[in-house]
Amino acid sequence: MNGINTGDTAWLLMSTAMVMLMTPGLALFYGGMVRRKNVLGTIMQSFIALGVVTIQWVLFGYSLAFGPDIGGVIGSLAWAGLNGVGPEPNPDYAATVPHQAFMIFQMMFAVITPALITGAFAERFKFKTYVVFLLLWSTLVYAPLAHWVWGVGGWIRGLGALDFAGGLVVHISSGVSALAAALIIGKRKGHGHEHMPPHNLTMTLMGASLLWFGWFGFNGGSALTSGSLAVSAFVVTHIASSAAALSWSVTEWLHRGKPTLLGAVSGCVAGLVAITPGSGFVEPMGALVIGLVGGALCYVAVNAKGRFGYDDSLDAVGVHGVGGIFGALATGLFATTAVNAAGANGAFFGNFALLKAQMISVLAASVYAFVISWLLLKALDATLGLRVTEEEEVEGLDLSQHGESGYIF
Amino acid sequence: MKKLEAIIRPHKVDDVREALLEAGFRGMTLSEVKGVGRQKGHTEVYRGSEYQVDFLPKIKVELVVADGRVETAVGVLIKSAKTGNVGDGKIFVLPVEEAIRVRTEESGEDAI
Numbered sequence: 173m174n175g176i177n178t179g180d181t182a183w184l185l186m187s188t189a190m191v192m193l194m195t196p197g198l199a200l201f202y203g204g205m206v207r208r209k210n211v212l213g214t215i216m217q218s219f220i221a222l223g224v225v226t227i228q229w230v231l232f233g234y235s236l237a238f239g240p241d242i243g244g245v246i247g248s249l250a251w252a253g254l255n256g257v258g259p260e261p262n263p264d265y266a267a268t269v270p271h272q273a274f275m276i277f278q279m280m281f282a283v284i285t286p287a288l289i290t291g292a293f294a295e296r297f298k299f300k301t302y303v304v305f306l307l308l309w310s311t312l313v314y315a316p317l318a319h320w321v322w323g324v325g326g327w328i329r330g331l332g333a334l335d336f337a338g339g340l341v342v343h344i345s346s347g348v349s350a351l352a353a354a355l356i357i358g359k360r361k362g363h364g365h366e367h368m369p370p371h372n373l374t375m376t377l378m379g380a381s382l383l384w385f386g387w388f389g390f391n392g393g394s395a396l397t398s399g400s401l402a403v404s405a406f407v408v409t410h411i412a413s414s415a416a417a418l419s420w421s422v423t424e425w426l427h428r429g430k431p432t433l434l435g436a437v438s439g440c441v442a443g444l445v446a447i448t449p450g451s452g453f454v455e456p457m458g459a460l461v462i463g464l465v466g467g468a469l470c471y472v473a474v475n476a477k478g479r480f481g482y483d484d485s486l487d488a489v490g491v492h493g494v495g496g497i498f499g500a501l502a503t504g505l506f507a508t509t510a511v512n513a514a515g516a517n518g519a520f521f522g523n524f525a526l527l528k529a530q531m532i533s534v535l536a537a538s539v540y541a542f543v544i545s546w547l548l549l550k551a552l553d554a555t556l557g558l559r560v561t562e563e564e565e566v567e568g569l570d571l572s573q574h575g576e577s578g579y580i581f
Numbered sequence: 582m583k584k585l586e587a588i589i590r591p592h593k594v595d596d597v598r599e600a601l602l603e604a605g606f607r608g609m610t611l612s613e614v615k616g617v618g619r620q621k622g623h624t625e626v627y628r629g630s631e632y633q634v635d636f637l638p639k640i641k642v643e644l645v646v647a648d649g650r651v652e653t654a655v656g657v658l659i660k661s662a663k664t665g666n667v668g669d670g671k672i673f674v675l676p677v678e679e680a681i682r683v684r685t686e687e688s689g690e691d692a693i
Contacts, residue, residue, distance in 0.1 A: 367632050369632055434627055478630075
């Protein structure tokens with residue numbers, strides 16, 4: 173019926189459910205890294221995105237991102253309320269699955285992306301303002317960027333730049349916005365002289381493992397079909413993640429004398445970030461190099477943040493910003509049409525035009541996300557206020573924002 | 582009567598309890614405490630942020646003994662808690678004015 177392929181549809185729905193699980197996974201990943209008085213507040217910031225962004229996406233977010241193009245920069249509101257987004261496939265995006273399947277797969281990406289930013293302002297953001305930020309950021313930053321890169325008629329898509337599963341749209345956009353957020357909101361009280369070690373790294377491990385698991389759907393599902401491309405994306409995703417977990421650990425071992433669990437799980441996430449844009453275009457050996465370099469590079473970035481003086485508490489900038497930018501550029505080096513005929517060859521396969529397109533797209537996405545996030549956060553700071561009061565910060569987000577405690581012993 | 586407060590290594594707690602019971606001391610109170618002394622702490626590193634942890638976990642054993650039994654108790658504590666390395670802990674001996682058993686209202690050395 174209508175060219176719908178049941179295998180493709182089954183894989184896409186499965187992938188959608190896997191990507192959905194990444195948001196609670198991220199919540200646990202971040203939740204373990206904060207002090208215990210903030211565990212629920214931190215988890216809540218990710219979890220509530222499932223509520224807020226889902227509604228936004230259904231009402232108008234999906235239409236803005238993927239709806240009929242207006243000038244290469246935004247979709248129209250023709251698909252608001254999922255008008256016309258039904259069981260018939262949309263051949264422009266995915267010819268073999270119902271349009272609704274594509275819509276809800278994309279929704280899960282929109283949900284997790286703003287949640288990634290919360291790592292930069294953990295332990296001090298006012299919840300009321302956060303909910304407004306979530307809605308506005310998804311609308312003003314995520315939807316336009318998704319349209320530029322993935323929407324039919326989007327200008328970055330027209331440029332020939334490649335972003336298979338969201339290096340630009342998800343990781344660079346959130347990583348760069350995280351930098352703006354860390355700069356505007358300022359450091360946590362006591363940052364630099366008080367001890368703020370992670371309160372539960374077993375929780376962080378569970379979260380990272382859920383992220384790794386879900387990422388097979390994130391990258392593998394981005395093939396939008398269930399065949400060799402999905403398999404290739406699945407395979408290179410795993411290779412890069414493993415390689416980065418190792419390279420972060422080894423770098424840390426050489427630098428600090430001991431390999432930490434937090435380092436190994438941070439490395440796997442850095443590798444997953446780095447492989448995301450190229451996951452549908454690179455071969456296993458390319459993925460190995462991307463993972464090895466990505467893990468070590470993010471280790472260096474995270475260690476260097478002390479010199480810049482901002483408090484990116486859970487390293488959203490160092491992992492998603494740096495890893496995302498590296499991954500997008502590495503796609504311009506390692507991509508090959510041997511993996512994906514719809515892609516392009518990278519510089520290592522004799523085509524420098526792709527690398528140039530990748531650079532332009534990285535620059536455009538970074539500048540746009542940074543500027544709009546900066547303005548949005550400044551406006552929210554002036555109206556609702558970004559930070560909890562000092563007293564509330566000392567008390568913790570769990571009690572002050574939500575009236576509950578994570579642990580009753 | 583004297584009260585003995587011994588700060589010991591956590592892994593020695595079973596040895597100390599057994600040795601005291603064997604020597605005829607029938608009661609004691611334990612608490613998990615943290616302390617800093619001659620034993621050096623350690624460094625923890627989380628994604629490049631270094632924390633110096635000076636306060637180390639120790640166990641505090643408290644027991645009250647008759648005046649004539651203080652030396653025995655101290656000897657048992659030393660023998661069972663010692664490893665010979667820095668960080669074995671300390672024993673403090675304090676005077677006790679009175680002891681009362683709640684159930685029977687006995688007092689003095691009969692109560693301990």
